[in-house]
Amino acid sequence: MSAPLADALATALGRPVARLTPIARGDLNDAYVATLADGERVFVKTSADAAVGGYAAEAEGLAWLADADALPLPRVLAVGDGAASPAPAAPHAPAASHAPAASHAPAASPAPVAPRFLALEWIDAGPATAAADEALGRGLAALHAAGAPQFGGPADTLRIGPLALPNAPAPDWPEFYATRRLLPLARGAADRGALPPGTEALLDRVIERMPALAGPPEPPARAHGDLWGGNVLTDRAGRPWLIDPAAHGAHRELDLAMLRLFGGPYQRCFAAYEEVAPLAPGAQERVALWQLAPLLLHAVLFGGGYGERAAQILRRYA
Known part of the structure:
Protein backbone atom coordinates (compact mmCIF):
# COMPACT_ATOMS: atom_id res chain seq x y z
CA MET A 1 0.00 0.00 0.00
CA SER A 2 1.23 3.50 -0.83
CA ALA A 3 1.70 4.86 2.68
CA PRO A 4 1.79 8.58 1.74
CA LEU A 5 -1.39 8.27 -0.33
CA ALA A 6 -3.16 6.21 2.35
CA ASP A 7 -2.17 8.72 5.04
CA ALA A 8 -3.27 11.72 2.97
CA LEU A 9 -6.55 10.02 2.12
CA ALA A 10 -7.24 9.07 5.73
CA THR A 11 -6.59 12.64 6.82
CA ALA A 12 -8.89 14.07 4.15
CA LEU A 13 -11.70 11.59 4.85
CA GLY A 14 -11.29 11.59 8.62
CA ARG A 15 -11.28 7.77 8.65
CA PRO A 16 -8.49 5.19 8.58
CA VAL A 17 -7.68 3.44 5.31
CA ALA A 18 -7.37 -0.32 5.78
CA ARG A 19 -6.27 -1.19 2.24
CA LEU A 20 -5.41 0.42 -1.11
CA THR A 21 -5.76 -1.90 -4.10
CA PRO A 22 -4.59 -0.83 -7.59
CA ILE A 23 -7.19 -1.20 -10.36
CA ALA A 24 -7.14 -0.64 -14.12
CA ARG A 25 -8.83 2.64 -15.12
CA GLY A 26 -7.66 5.02 -17.84
CA ASP A 27 -4.25 5.98 -19.21
CA LEU A 28 -3.43 9.25 -17.46
CA ASN A 29 -3.90 8.38 -13.77
CA ASP A 30 -3.19 5.58 -11.35
CA ALA A 31 -6.42 4.27 -9.86
CA TYR A 32 -7.16 2.50 -6.58
CA VAL A 33 -10.05 1.18 -4.59
CA ALA A 34 -9.54 2.30 -1.01
CA THR A 35 -11.19 0.11 1.59
CA LEU A 36 -11.80 2.08 4.77
CA ALA A 37 -11.66 0.65 8.26
CA ASP A 38 -15.47 0.45 8.39
CA LYS A 45 -7.30 8.52 -8.76
CA THR A 46 -3.82 9.99 -8.47
CA SER A 47 -0.86 10.89 -10.63
CA ALA A 48 2.69 11.89 -9.82
CA ASP A 49 2.57 14.64 -12.48
CA ALA A 50 -0.94 15.93 -11.73
CA ALA A 51 -1.06 19.70 -11.91
CA VAL A 52 -1.84 21.71 -8.80
CA GLY A 53 -5.57 22.44 -8.89
CA GLY A 54 -6.31 19.86 -11.60
CA TYR A 55 -8.28 17.49 -9.39
CA ALA A 56 -10.08 20.40 -7.72
CA ALA A 57 -11.19 21.58 -11.17
CA GLU A 58 -12.45 18.09 -12.00
CA ALA A 59 -14.39 18.02 -8.74
CA GLU A 60 -16.00 21.35 -9.64
CA GLY A 61 -16.88 19.97 -13.07
CA LEU A 62 -18.56 16.93 -11.50
CA ALA A 63 -20.62 19.18 -9.24
CA TRP A 64 -21.60 21.46 -12.14
CA LEU A 65 -22.77 18.52 -14.25
CA ALA A 66 -24.61 16.99 -11.28
CA ASP A 67 -26.48 20.27 -10.73
CA ALA A 68 -28.36 19.58 -13.96
CA ASP A 69 -29.99 16.55 -12.25
CA ALA A 70 -29.88 14.72 -15.57
CA LEU A 71 -27.55 11.75 -15.07
CA PRO A 72 -25.85 10.37 -11.95
CA LEU A 73 -22.25 11.35 -11.29
CA PRO A 74 -20.07 10.12 -8.42
CA ARG A 75 -20.00 12.28 -5.29
CA VAL A 76 -16.70 13.93 -4.50
CA LEU A 77 -15.49 12.73 -1.10
CA ALA A 78 -12.10 14.44 -0.90
CA VAL A 79 -9.56 16.33 -2.98
CA GLY A 80 -5.85 16.32 -2.26
CA ASP A 81 -4.14 19.27 -3.89
CA GLY A 82 -0.60 18.16 -3.11
CA ALA A 83 0.57 21.22 -1.19
CA ALA A 84 4.12 21.12 0.06
CA SER A 85 4.49 20.14 3.68
CA PRO A 86 6.02 22.86 5.89
CA ALA A 87 9.76 22.41 6.25
CA PRO A 88 10.96 21.98 9.84
CA ALA A 89 12.54 25.09 11.31
CA ALA A 90 16.33 25.07 11.38
CA PRO A 91 17.82 25.03 14.89
CA HIS A 92 19.09 28.41 16.03
CA ALA A 93 22.86 28.40 16.31
CA PRO A 94 24.35 30.52 19.11
CA ALA A 95 26.55 33.38 18.05
CA ALA A 96 30.28 32.72 18.16
CA SER A 97 33.01 35.30 17.94
CA HIS A 98 35.13 33.03 15.78
CA ALA A 99 32.34 31.70 13.52
CA PRO A 100 33.31 31.49 9.85
CA ALA A 101 31.97 34.21 7.55
CA ALA A 102 30.14 31.70 5.31
CA SER A 103 28.31 28.55 6.33
CA HIS A 104 29.27 25.26 4.70
CA ALA A 105 26.14 23.47 5.90
CA PRO A 106 24.35 21.46 3.17
CA ALA A 107 21.37 23.13 1.48
CA ALA A 108 17.99 22.27 2.91
CA SER A 109 16.09 19.54 1.05
CA PRO A 110 12.91 20.61 -0.75
CA ALA A 111 9.78 20.25 1.33
CA PRO A 112 7.98 16.97 0.56
CA VAL A 113 4.85 17.25 -1.53
CA ALA A 114 1.77 15.36 -0.39
CA PRO A 115 0.09 13.13 -2.99
CA ARG A 116 -2.45 14.77 -5.28
CA PHE A 117 -5.63 12.75 -5.55
CA LEU A 118 -9.37 12.77 -6.10
CA ALA A 119 -11.54 10.47 -3.95
CA LEU A 120 -14.99 9.63 -5.27
CA GLU A 121 -18.03 7.56 -4.40
CA ALA A 132 -29.05 1.85 -20.13
CA ASP A 133 -28.23 3.18 -23.60
CA GLU A 134 -31.68 4.75 -23.85
CA ALA A 135 -31.37 6.27 -20.40
CA LEU A 136 -27.98 7.68 -21.39
CA GLY A 137 -29.46 9.34 -24.49
CA ARG A 138 -32.35 10.91 -22.60
CA GLY A 139 -30.04 11.99 -19.78
CA LEU A 140 -27.54 13.59 -22.15
CA ALA A 141 -30.35 15.55 -23.80
CA ALA A 142 -31.40 16.87 -20.37
CA LEU A 143 -27.80 17.61 -19.39
CA HIS A 144 -27.14 19.60 -22.56
CA ALA A 145 -30.44 21.47 -22.20
CA ALA A 146 -29.34 22.68 -18.75
CA GLY A 147 -27.03 24.99 -20.67
CA ALA A 148 -23.89 26.94 -19.87
CA PRO A 149 -23.25 30.68 -19.55
CA GLN A 150 -20.78 30.67 -22.46
CA PHE A 151 -18.71 28.51 -24.78
CA GLY A 152 -15.74 27.56 -22.60
CA GLY A 153 -15.13 28.49 -18.98
CA PRO A 154 -15.59 28.72 -16.12
CA ALA A 155 -11.78 28.60 -15.74
CA ASP A 156 -9.56 30.02 -18.47
CA THR A 157 -7.58 26.76 -18.57
CA LEU A 158 -8.94 23.23 -18.96
CA ARG A 159 -6.68 20.42 -17.80
CA ILE A 160 -6.84 16.97 -19.35
CA GLY A 161 -4.13 14.83 -17.80
CA PRO A 162 -0.83 16.69 -18.24
CA LEU A 163 -2.24 19.06 -20.89
CA ALA A 164 -3.48 22.57 -20.24
CA LEU A 165 -5.86 23.82 -22.95
CA PRO A 166 -7.03 27.42 -23.33
CA ASN A 167 -10.61 27.61 -22.14
CA ALA A 168 -11.44 31.32 -21.99
CA PRO A 169 -14.93 32.08 -23.33
CA ALA A 170 -15.40 32.87 -27.01
CA PRO A 171 -18.34 34.70 -28.62
CA ASP A 172 -19.44 31.68 -30.66
CA TRP A 173 -18.74 27.99 -31.06
CA PRO A 174 -16.81 28.11 -34.38
CA GLU A 175 -14.28 30.54 -32.88
CA PHE A 176 -14.01 28.61 -29.62
CA TYR A 177 -13.51 25.26 -31.37
CA ALA A 178 -10.93 26.66 -33.77
CA THR A 179 -8.87 28.79 -31.40
CA ARG A 180 -9.24 26.98 -28.05
CA ARG A 181 -9.14 23.40 -29.32
CA LEU A 182 -7.95 22.72 -32.87
CA LEU A 183 -5.07 25.21 -33.10
CA PRO A 184 -3.39 24.49 -29.72
CA LEU A 185 -3.89 20.73 -30.07
CA ALA A 186 -2.49 20.73 -33.61
CA ARG A 187 0.56 22.68 -32.42
CA GLY A 188 1.11 20.14 -29.66
CA ALA A 189 0.74 17.21 -32.05
CA ALA A 190 3.13 18.84 -34.54
CA ASP A 191 5.69 19.42 -31.80
CA ARG A 192 5.50 15.73 -30.97
CA GLY A 193 6.00 14.84 -34.66
CA ALA A 194 2.60 13.13 -34.74
CA LEU A 195 1.15 14.94 -37.79
CA PRO A 196 1.89 14.05 -41.43
CA PRO A 197 3.34 16.78 -43.67
CA GLY A 198 0.82 19.34 -44.90
CA THR A 199 -1.60 18.89 -42.00
CA GLU A 200 -1.25 22.43 -40.72
CA ALA A 201 -2.13 23.89 -44.13
CA LEU A 202 -5.24 21.69 -44.21
CA LEU A 203 -6.18 22.90 -40.74
CA ASP A 204 -5.87 26.53 -41.83
CA ARG A 205 -8.35 25.91 -44.66
CA VAL A 206 -10.79 24.10 -42.36
CA ILE A 207 -10.64 26.92 -39.81
CA GLU A 208 -11.40 29.45 -42.56
CA ARG A 209 -14.50 27.41 -43.39
CA MET A 210 -15.49 26.71 -39.77
CA PRO A 211 -18.42 29.19 -39.58
CA ALA A 212 -20.06 27.43 -42.53
CA LEU A 213 -19.06 23.91 -41.48
CA ALA A 214 -20.32 24.24 -37.89
CA GLY A 215 -24.01 24.26 -38.84
CA PRO A 216 -26.80 26.44 -37.46
CA PRO A 217 -25.87 28.47 -34.34
CA GLU A 218 -26.84 26.83 -31.05
CA PRO A 219 -26.66 28.05 -27.44
CA PRO A 220 -23.87 26.65 -25.24
CA ALA A 221 -24.67 23.21 -23.85
CA ARG A 222 -23.58 21.88 -20.48
CA ALA A 223 -21.14 19.33 -21.87
CA HIS A 224 -19.15 16.49 -20.33
CA GLY A 225 -16.31 17.38 -22.67
CA ASP A 226 -14.45 14.03 -22.74
CA LEU A 227 -17.28 11.59 -23.36
CA TRP A 228 -15.70 8.53 -24.89
CA GLY A 229 -17.24 5.18 -24.02
CA GLY A 230 -14.85 4.52 -21.12
CA ASN A 231 -16.26 7.52 -19.29
CA VAL A 232 -19.75 6.02 -19.15
CA LEU A 233 -20.23 3.44 -16.41
CA THR A 234 -23.38 1.33 -15.98
CA ASP A 235 -24.14 0.30 -12.41
CA ARG A 236 -25.74 -2.93 -11.20
CA ALA A 237 -29.17 -1.30 -11.31
CA GLY A 238 -28.72 -0.54 -15.01
CA ARG A 239 -28.22 3.22 -14.57
CA PRO A 240 -25.59 4.98 -16.71
CA TRP A 241 -23.15 7.22 -14.80
CA LEU A 242 -20.80 9.86 -16.19
CA LEU A 259 -19.24 8.75 -28.01
CA ARG A 260 -19.07 7.45 -31.59
CA LEU A 261 -15.30 7.81 -31.92
CA PHE A 262 -14.02 4.64 -30.25
CA GLY A 263 -17.07 2.44 -30.68
CA GLY A 264 -19.66 1.18 -28.25
CA PRO A 265 -23.22 -0.13 -28.13
CA TYR A 266 -24.81 3.32 -28.30
CA GLN A 267 -27.28 3.24 -31.21
CA ARG A 268 -30.25 3.32 -28.82
CA CYS A 269 -28.55 6.18 -27.03
CA PHE A 270 -28.47 8.35 -30.13
CA ALA A 271 -32.05 7.48 -31.11
CA ALA A 272 -33.32 8.25 -27.60
CA TYR A 273 -31.44 11.57 -27.61
CA GLU A 274 -33.08 12.66 -30.85
CA GLU A 275 -36.51 11.65 -29.58
CA VAL A 276 -36.06 14.19 -26.78
CA ALA A 277 -33.91 16.84 -28.49
CA PRO A 278 -33.69 16.51 -32.30
CA LEU A 279 -30.38 17.63 -33.78
CA ALA A 280 -30.09 20.35 -36.40
CA PRO A 281 -29.98 19.39 -40.09
CA GLY A 282 -26.58 18.14 -41.21
CA ALA A 283 -25.59 16.79 -37.80
CA GLN A 284 -24.44 13.47 -39.25
CA GLU A 285 -22.10 15.30 -41.63
CA ARG A 286 -20.53 17.16 -38.70
CA VAL A 287 -19.68 14.11 -36.58
CA ALA A 288 -16.15 13.76 -37.95
CA LEU A 289 -15.57 17.52 -37.61
CA TRP A 290 -16.17 17.34 -33.86
CA GLN A 291 -14.00 14.23 -33.63
CA LEU A 292 -10.99 16.23 -34.78
CA ALA A 293 -10.29 17.67 -31.32
CA PRO A 294 -10.21 14.34 -29.43
CA LEU A 295 -8.11 12.77 -32.20
CA LEU A 296 -5.59 15.61 -32.01
CA LEU A 297 -5.64 15.31 -28.21
CA HIS A 298 -4.77 11.63 -28.50
CA ALA A 299 -2.04 12.47 -31.02
CA VAL A 300 -0.49 14.85 -28.47
CA LEU A 301 -0.72 12.36 -25.62
CA PHE A 302 -0.03 9.06 -27.36
CA GLY A 303 1.23 9.67 -30.91
CA GLY A 304 0.54 6.57 -32.96
CA GLY A 305 -1.92 6.80 -35.83
CA TYR A 306 -4.17 9.46 -34.30
CA GLY A 307 -2.47 12.27 -36.24
CA GLU A 308 -3.04 10.50 -39.56
CA ARG A 309 -6.71 9.96 -38.71
CA ALA A 310 -7.04 13.67 -37.95
CA ALA A 311 -5.33 14.56 -41.24
CA GLN A 312 -7.78 12.35 -43.15
CA ILE A 313 -10.71 14.24 -41.61
CA LEU A 314 -9.11 17.59 -42.39
CA ARG A 315 -8.74 16.56 -46.05
CA ARG A 316 -12.45 15.80 -46.13
CA TYR A 317 -13.51 19.21 -44.80
CA ALA A 318 -10.79 21.36 -46.42
Whole structure:
Protein backbone atom coordinates (compact mmCIF):
# COMPACT_ATOMS: atom_id res chain seq x y z
CA MET A 1 0.00 0.00 0.00
CA SER A 2 1.23 3.50 -0.83
CA ALA A 3 1.70 4.86 2.68
CA PRO A 4 1.79 8.58 1.74
CA LEU A 5 -1.39 8.27 -0.33
CA ALA A 6 -3.16 6.21 2.35
CA ASP A 7 -2.17 8.72 5.04
CA ALA A 8 -3.27 11.72 2.97
CA LEU A 9 -6.55 10.02 2.12
CA ALA A 10 -7.24 9.07 5.73
CA THR A 11 -6.59 12.64 6.82
CA ALA A 12 -8.89 14.07 4.15
CA LEU A 13 -11.70 11.59 4.85
CA GLY A 14 -11.29 11.59 8.62
CA ARG A 15 -11.28 7.77 8.65
CA PRO A 16 -8.49 5.19 8.58
CA VAL A 17 -7.68 3.44 5.31
CA ALA A 18 -7.37 -0.32 5.78
CA ARG A 19 -6.27 -1.19 2.24
CA LEU A 20 -5.41 0.42 -1.11
CA THR A 21 -5.76 -1.90 -4.10
CA PRO A 22 -4.59 -0.83 -7.59
CA ILE A 23 -7.19 -1.20 -10.36
CA ALA A 24 -7.14 -0.64 -14.12
CA ARG A 25 -8.83 2.64 -15.12
CA GLY A 26 -7.66 5.02 -17.84
CA ASP A 27 -4.25 5.98 -19.21
CA LEU A 28 -3.43 9.25 -17.46
CA ASN A 29 -3.90 8.38 -13.77
CA ASP A 30 -3.19 5.58 -11.35
CA ALA A 31 -6.42 4.27 -9.86
CA TYR A 32 -7.16 2.50 -6.58
CA VAL A 33 -10.05 1.18 -4.59
CA ALA A 34 -9.54 2.30 -1.01
CA THR A 35 -11.19 0.11 1.59
CA LEU A 36 -11.80 2.08 4.77
CA ALA A 37 -11.66 0.65 8.26
CA ASP A 38 -15.47 0.45 8.39
CA GLY A 39 -15.57 -1.51 5.09
CA GLU A 40 -16.72 1.33 2.82
CA ARG A 41 -15.00 1.43 -0.58
CA VAL A 42 -13.81 4.64 -2.24
CA PHE A 43 -12.48 5.21 -5.74
CA VAL A 44 -9.19 7.13 -5.79
CA LYS A 45 -7.30 8.52 -8.76
CA THR A 46 -3.82 9.99 -8.47
CA SER A 47 -0.86 10.89 -10.63
CA ALA A 48 2.69 11.89 -9.82
CA ASP A 49 2.57 14.64 -12.48
CA ALA A 50 -0.94 15.93 -11.73
CA ALA A 51 -1.06 19.70 -11.91
CA VAL A 52 -1.84 21.71 -8.80
CA GLY A 53 -5.57 22.44 -8.89
CA GLY A 54 -6.31 19.86 -11.60
CA TYR A 55 -8.28 17.49 -9.39
CA ALA A 56 -10.08 20.40 -7.72
CA ALA A 57 -11.19 21.58 -11.17
CA GLU A 58 -12.45 18.09 -12.00
CA ALA A 59 -14.39 18.02 -8.74
CA GLU A 60 -16.00 21.35 -9.64
CA GLY A 61 -16.88 19.97 -13.07
CA LEU A 62 -18.56 16.93 -11.50
CA ALA A 63 -20.62 19.18 -9.24
CA TRP A 64 -21.60 21.46 -12.14
CA LEU A 65 -22.77 18.52 -14.25
CA ALA A 66 -24.61 16.99 -11.28
CA ASP A 67 -26.48 20.27 -10.73
CA ALA A 68 -28.36 19.58 -13.96
CA ASP A 69 -29.99 16.55 -12.25
CA ALA A 70 -29.88 14.72 -15.57
CA LEU A 71 -27.55 11.75 -15.07
CA PRO A 72 -25.85 10.37 -11.95
CA LEU A 73 -22.25 11.35 -11.29
CA PRO A 74 -20.07 10.12 -8.42
CA ARG A 75 -20.00 12.28 -5.29
CA VAL A 76 -16.70 13.93 -4.50
CA LEU A 77 -15.49 12.73 -1.10
CA ALA A 78 -12.10 14.44 -0.90
CA VAL A 79 -9.56 16.33 -2.98
CA GLY A 80 -5.85 16.32 -2.26
CA ASP A 81 -4.14 19.27 -3.89
CA GLY A 82 -0.60 18.16 -3.11
CA ALA A 83 0.57 21.22 -1.19
CA ALA A 84 4.12 21.12 0.06
CA SER A 85 4.49 20.14 3.68
CA PRO A 86 6.02 22.86 5.89
CA ALA A 87 9.76 22.41 6.25
CA PRO A 88 10.96 21.98 9.84
CA ALA A 89 12.54 25.09 11.31
CA ALA A 90 16.33 25.07 11.38
CA PRO A 91 17.82 25.03 14.89
CA HIS A 92 19.09 28.41 16.03
CA ALA A 93 22.86 28.40 16.31
CA PRO A 94 24.35 30.52 19.11
CA ALA A 95 26.55 33.38 18.05
CA ALA A 96 30.28 32.72 18.16
CA SER A 97 33.01 35.30 17.94
CA HIS A 98 35.13 33.03 15.78
CA ALA A 99 32.34 31.70 13.52
CA PRO A 100 33.31 31.49 9.85
CA ALA A 101 31.97 34.21 7.55
CA ALA A 102 30.14 31.70 5.31
CA SER A 103 28.31 28.55 6.33
CA HIS A 104 29.27 25.26 4.70
CA ALA A 105 26.14 23.47 5.90
CA PRO A 106 24.35 21.46 3.17
CA ALA A 107 21.37 23.13 1.48
CA ALA A 108 17.99 22.27 2.91
CA SER A 109 16.09 19.54 1.05
CA PRO A 110 12.91 20.61 -0.75
CA ALA A 111 9.78 20.25 1.33
CA PRO A 112 7.98 16.97 0.56
CA VAL A 113 4.85 17.25 -1.53
CA ALA A 114 1.77 15.36 -0.39
CA PRO A 115 0.09 13.13 -2.99
CA ARG A 116 -2.45 14.77 -5.28
CA PHE A 117 -5.63 12.75 -5.55
CA LEU A 118 -9.37 12.77 -6.10
CA ALA A 119 -11.54 10.47 -3.95
CA LEU A 120 -14.99 9.63 -5.27
CA GLU A 121 -18.03 7.56 -4.40
CA TRP A 122 -17.50 3.94 -5.45
CA ILE A 123 -19.84 2.61 -8.17
CA ASP A 124 -20.46 -1.11 -8.49
CA ALA A 125 -20.38 -1.74 -12.25
CA GLY A 126 -22.92 -3.90 -14.03
CA PRO A 127 -23.47 -4.97 -17.64
CA ALA A 128 -24.34 -2.44 -20.34
CA THR A 129 -27.88 -2.87 -21.67
CA ALA A 130 -30.13 -1.35 -24.31
CA ALA A 131 -32.20 0.23 -21.53
CA ALA A 132 -29.05 1.85 -20.13
CA ASP A 133 -28.23 3.18 -23.60
CA GLU A 134 -31.68 4.75 -23.85
CA ALA A 135 -31.37 6.27 -20.40
CA LEU A 136 -27.98 7.68 -21.39
CA GLY A 137 -29.46 9.34 -24.49
CA ARG A 138 -32.35 10.91 -22.60
CA GLY A 139 -30.04 11.99 -19.78
CA LEU A 140 -27.54 13.59 -22.15
CA ALA A 141 -30.35 15.55 -23.80
CA ALA A 142 -31.40 16.87 -20.37
CA LEU A 143 -27.80 17.61 -19.39
CA HIS A 144 -27.14 19.60 -22.56
CA ALA A 145 -30.44 21.47 -22.20
CA ALA A 146 -29.34 22.68 -18.75
CA GLY A 147 -27.03 24.99 -20.67
CA ALA A 148 -23.89 26.94 -19.87
CA PRO A 149 -23.25 30.68 -19.55
CA GLN A 150 -20.78 30.67 -22.46
CA PHE A 151 -18.71 28.51 -24.78
CA GLY A 152 -15.74 27.56 -22.60
CA GLY A 153 -15.13 28.49 -18.98
CA PRO A 154 -15.59 28.72 -16.12
CA ALA A 155 -11.78 28.60 -15.74
CA ASP A 156 -9.56 30.02 -18.47
CA THR A 157 -7.58 26.76 -18.57
CA LEU A 158 -8.94 23.23 -18.96
CA ARG A 159 -6.68 20.42 -17.80
CA ILE A 160 -6.84 16.97 -19.35
CA GLY A 161 -4.13 14.83 -17.80
CA PRO A 162 -0.83 16.69 -18.24
CA LEU A 163 -2.24 19.06 -20.89
CA ALA A 164 -3.48 22.57 -20.24
CA LEU A 165 -5.86 23.82 -22.95
CA PRO A 166 -7.03 27.42 -23.33
CA ASN A 167 -10.61 27.61 -22.14
CA ALA A 168 -11.44 31.32 -21.99
CA PRO A 169 -14.93 32.08 -23.33
CA ALA A 170 -15.40 32.87 -27.01
CA PRO A 171 -18.34 34.70 -28.62
CA ASP A 172 -19.44 31.68 -30.66
CA TRP A 173 -18.74 27.99 -31.06
CA PRO A 174 -16.81 28.11 -34.38
CA GLU A 175 -14.28 30.54 -32.88
CA PHE A 176 -14.01 28.61 -29.62
CA TYR A 177 -13.51 25.26 -31.37
CA ALA A 178 -10.93 26.66 -33.77
CA THR A 179 -8.87 28.79 -31.40
CA ARG A 180 -9.24 26.98 -28.05
CA ARG A 181 -9.14 23.40 -29.32
CA LEU A 182 -7.95 22.72 -32.87
CA LEU A 183 -5.07 25.21 -33.10
CA PRO A 184 -3.39 24.49 -29.72
CA LEU A 185 -3.89 20.73 -30.07
CA ALA A 186 -2.49 20.73 -33.61
CA ARG A 187 0.56 22.68 -32.42
CA GLY A 188 1.11 20.14 -29.66
CA ALA A 189 0.74 17.21 -32.05
CA ALA A 190 3.13 18.84 -34.54
CA ASP A 191 5.69 19.42 -31.80
CA ARG A 192 5.50 15.73 -30.97
CA GLY A 193 6.00 14.84 -34.66
CA ALA A 194 2.60 13.13 -34.74
CA LEU A 195 1.15 14.94 -37.79
CA PRO A 196 1.89 14.05 -41.43
CA PRO A 197 3.34 16.78 -43.67
CA GLY A 198 0.82 19.34 -44.90
CA THR A 199 -1.60 18.89 -42.00
CA GLU A 200 -1.25 22.43 -40.72
CA ALA A 201 -2.13 23.89 -44.13
CA LEU A 202 -5.24 21.69 -44.21
CA LEU A 203 -6.18 22.90 -40.74
CA ASP A 204 -5.87 26.53 -41.83
CA ARG A 205 -8.35 25.91 -44.66
CA VAL A 206 -10.79 24.10 -42.36
CA ILE A 207 -10.64 26.92 -39.81
CA GLU A 208 -11.40 29.45 -42.56
CA ARG A 209 -14.50 27.41 -43.39
CA MET A 210 -15.49 26.71 -39.77
CA PRO A 211 -18.42 29.19 -39.58
CA ALA A 212 -20.06 27.43 -42.53
CA LEU A 213 -19.06 23.91 -41.48
CA ALA A 214 -20.32 24.24 -37.89
CA GLY A 215 -24.01 24.26 -38.84
CA PRO A 216 -26.80 26.44 -37.46
CA PRO A 217 -25.87 28.47 -34.34
CA GLU A 218 -26.84 26.83 -31.05
CA PRO A 219 -26.66 28.05 -27.44
CA PRO A 220 -23.87 26.65 -25.24
CA ALA A 221 -24.67 23.21 -23.85
CA ARG A 222 -23.58 21.88 -20.48
CA ALA A 223 -21.14 19.33 -21.87
CA HIS A 224 -19.15 16.49 -20.33
CA GLY A 225 -16.31 17.38 -22.67
CA ASP A 226 -14.45 14.03 -22.74
CA LEU A 227 -17.28 11.59 -23.36
CA TRP A 228 -15.70 8.53 -24.89
CA GLY A 229 -17.24 5.18 -24.02
CA GLY A 230 -14.85 4.52 -21.12
CA ASN A 231 -16.26 7.52 -19.29
CA VAL A 232 -19.75 6.02 -19.15
CA LEU A 233 -20.23 3.44 -16.41
CA THR A 234 -23.38 1.33 -15.98
CA ASP A 235 -24.14 0.30 -12.41
CA ARG A 236 -25.74 -2.93 -11.20
CA ALA A 237 -29.17 -1.30 -11.31
CA GLY A 238 -28.72 -0.54 -15.01
CA ARG A 239 -28.22 3.22 -14.57
CA PRO A 240 -25.59 4.98 -16.71
CA TRP A 241 -23.15 7.22 -14.80
CA LEU A 242 -20.80 9.86 -16.19
CA ILE A 243 -17.22 9.89 -14.89
CA ASP A 244 -13.94 11.74 -15.61
CA PRO A 245 -15.37 14.92 -17.17
CA ALA A 246 -13.61 17.87 -18.77
CA ALA A 247 -16.76 19.91 -18.27
CA HIS A 248 -17.31 23.21 -20.09
CA GLY A 249 -19.80 25.02 -22.27
CA ALA A 250 -19.71 23.46 -25.74
CA HIS A 251 -21.76 22.51 -28.77
CA ARG A 252 -23.98 19.62 -27.75
CA GLU A 253 -22.93 17.57 -30.80
CA LEU A 254 -19.40 17.39 -29.36
CA ASP A 255 -20.33 14.83 -26.68
CA LEU A 256 -22.31 12.73 -29.14
CA ALA A 257 -19.50 12.74 -31.70
CA MET A 258 -16.96 11.58 -29.15
CA LEU A 259 -19.24 8.75 -28.01
CA ARG A 260 -19.07 7.45 -31.59
CA LEU A 261 -15.30 7.81 -31.92
CA PHE A 262 -14.02 4.64 -30.25
CA GLY A 263 -17.07 2.44 -30.68
CA GLY A 264 -19.66 1.18 -28.25
CA PRO A 265 -23.22 -0.13 -28.13
CA TYR A 266 -24.81 3.32 -28.30
CA GLN A 267 -27.28 3.24 -31.21
CA ARG A 268 -30.25 3.32 -28.82
CA CYS A 269 -28.55 6.18 -27.03
CA PHE A 270 -28.47 8.35 -30.13
CA ALA A 271 -32.05 7.48 -31.11
CA ALA A 272 -33.32 8.25 -27.60
CA TYR A 273 -31.44 11.57 -27.61
CA GLU A 274 -33.08 12.66 -30.85
CA GLU A 275 -36.51 11.65 -29.58
CA VAL A 276 -36.06 14.19 -26.78
CA ALA A 277 -33.91 16.84 -28.49
CA PRO A 278 -33.69 16.51 -32.30
CA LEU A 279 -30.38 17.63 -33.78
CA ALA A 280 -30.09 20.35 -36.40
CA PRO A 281 -29.98 19.39 -40.09
CA GLY A 282 -26.58 18.14 -41.21
CA ALA A 283 -25.59 16.79 -37.80
CA GLN A 284 -24.44 13.47 -39.25
CA GLU A 285 -22.10 15.30 -41.63
CA ARG A 286 -20.53 17.16 -38.70
CA VAL A 287 -19.68 14.11 -36.58
CA ALA A 288 -16.15 13.76 -37.95
CA LEU A 289 -15.57 17.52 -37.61
CA TRP A 290 -16.17 17.34 -33.86
CA GLN A 291 -14.00 14.23 -33.63
CA LEU A 292 -10.99 16.23 -34.78
CA ALA A 293 -10.29 17.67 -31.32
CA PRO A 294 -10.21 14.34 -29.43
CA LEU A 295 -8.11 12.77 -32.20
CA LEU A 296 -5.59 15.61 -32.01
CA LEU A 297 -5.64 15.31 -28.21
CA HIS A 298 -4.77 11.63 -28.50
CA ALA A 299 -2.04 12.47 -31.02
CA VAL A 300 -0.49 14.85 -28.47
CA LEU A 301 -0.72 12.36 -25.62
CA PHE A 302 -0.03 9.06 -27.36
CA GLY A 303 1.23 9.67 -30.91
CA GLY A 304 0.54 6.57 -32.96
CA GLY A 305 -1.92 6.80 -35.83
CA TYR A 306 -4.17 9.46 -34.30
CA GLY A 307 -2.47 12.27 -36.24
CA GLU A 308 -3.04 10.50 -39.56
CA ARG A 309 -6.71 9.96 -38.71
CA ALA A 310 -7.04 13.67 -37.95
CA ALA A 311 -5.33 14.56 -41.24
CA GLN A 312 -7.78 12.35 -43.15
CA ILE A 313 -10.71 14.24 -41.61
CA LEU A 314 -9.11 17.59 -42.39
CA ARG A 315 -8.74 16.56 -46.05
CA ARG A 316 -12.45 15.80 -46.13
CA TYR A 317 -13.51 19.21 -44.80
CA ALA A 318 -10.79 21.36 -46.42
